Amino acid sequence: MTLLAPRDSPAEALLSDADFARIAEYSRREFGLFQQENKRQLLHSRLLRLLADLDCPDIATFLDRLESGVGGPEREALIPALTTNVTSFFREAHHFRQFSDGVLHPRLGDLRRGGRLRIWSAGCSEGQEPCSIAMTVLDLLPEAPRLNIRILATDIDAKILARARIGRYPVAEAQSIPATLRAAFSRPAGADHFALDERVTGMIRFAALNLVESWPLRGPFDAIFCRNVAIYFDKPTQARLWSRFAELLAPGGMLFIGHSERVSGPAAGLLSSAGITAYQLTSAAERTGS
Ligand SMILES: C[S@@+](CC[C@H](N)C(=O)[O-])C[C@H]1O[C@@H](n2cnc3c(N)ncnc32)[C@H](O)[C@@H]1O
Structure with a gap:
């Protein structure tokens, strides 16, 4: 069951266990990326920003689009939310x-x-x-x-x-x-x-x-x-x-x-x-x- 993410108070919304499990499974299957439980809050705030950018009403709809394979823009937008790009010149x-x-x-x-x-x-x-x-x-x-x-x-x-x-x-x-x-x-x-x-x-x-x-x-x-x-x-x-x-x-x-x-x-x-x-x-x- 998905908790709707109210647009005007996103900080109060929670990423439910079921939604976290769906995202984590998609992330592992499609990108090999393992989502840590202790990053759930961070993932959630990134997802809320995505919903606004994609004009998507809620996380459940976002996940449905992703999993049905029609969500090209959703998939593209999700990648940076799941990863970190931290880098530097001559690192190590x-x-x-x-x-x-x-x-x-x-x-x-x-x-x-x-x-x-x-x-x-x-x-x-x-x-x-x-x-x-x-x-x-x-x-x-x-x-x-x-x-x-x-x-x-x-x-x-x-x-x-x-x-x-x-x-x-x-x-x-x-x-x-x-x-x-x-x-x-x-x-x-x-x-x-x-x-x-x-x-x-x-x-x-x-x-x-x-x-x-x-x-x-x-x-x-x-x-x-x-x-x-x-x-x-x-x-x-x-x-x-x-x-x-x-x-x-x-x-x-x-x-x-x-x-x-x-x-x-x-x-x-x-x-x-x-x-x-x-x-x-x-x-x-x-x-x-x-
Ligand atoms: C932390 S950065 C590392 C950058 C650089 N290699 C370094 O060490 O500074 C991780 C990069 O891996 C990319 N990445 C994550 N999952 C990937 C995947 N399944 N295939 C290709 N690149 C991926 C991310 O988009 C991100 O740019």
Whole structure:
């Protein structure tokens, strides 16, 4: 039974057990996202805002539209209500150093001769992560835009991808970009924003992708960054995700995950720990001990 959410006093309305269960089930089934009971109030206030934006009379109607499959706009609008997009440039900076030293550095000669490098930022939010990867590449290889190097950046949230494609950020966010890179690759854009250089944004292709659905990707990837995304998935979904990443990694390729995430399930036998929340695909020979 759904409690109606009175428009003029939303704070008084409650998300009933039944509605919470319906949302949680939809969230798990469609997006792999696990809804915690202690976030029920937050979810509720986000839903109330959605109802107003979508001109939907109540939560029950919203859920009916979603579950009947006719709720395209409802589905799109629900995604940001279920997730968090918190991110920053050079978040967990040690990963970018390790990527530079362990993935890029050994390949410099090969890449200059036209070798192929593919990197995937999965769950890229507003683009700070793939832009940090691109700046790390450019720092070591200024000629990267003319080489066979591409960064794929994907997220489930179409709205956030639209912002990512613009490549414009509040000036406060520039502080986490190392000063030399900031000087080389950013310029003021309006009074309180900055824009990233075309050399950075030109290396990145943004695309919508739900990590729990099929992936129209060929790979292989030399590095996959999927950080602070799987933490919102339940355990079986996480385990499947790690295995699917392992399948798409190039030999010796690296997987970087979030600070509170761990590779689990069958992929733990394929990916060996290579530093703090960093993993490397082990070779078949290493696996069989031959
Ligand atoms: C907390 S942000 C992490 C951003 C960045 N990776 C970082 O570590 O700073 C999580 C991102 O994962 C995305 N996300 C959540 N569920 C997803 C799914 N099923 N498929 C793809 N992206 C998803 C969200 O839209 C959000 O932008």
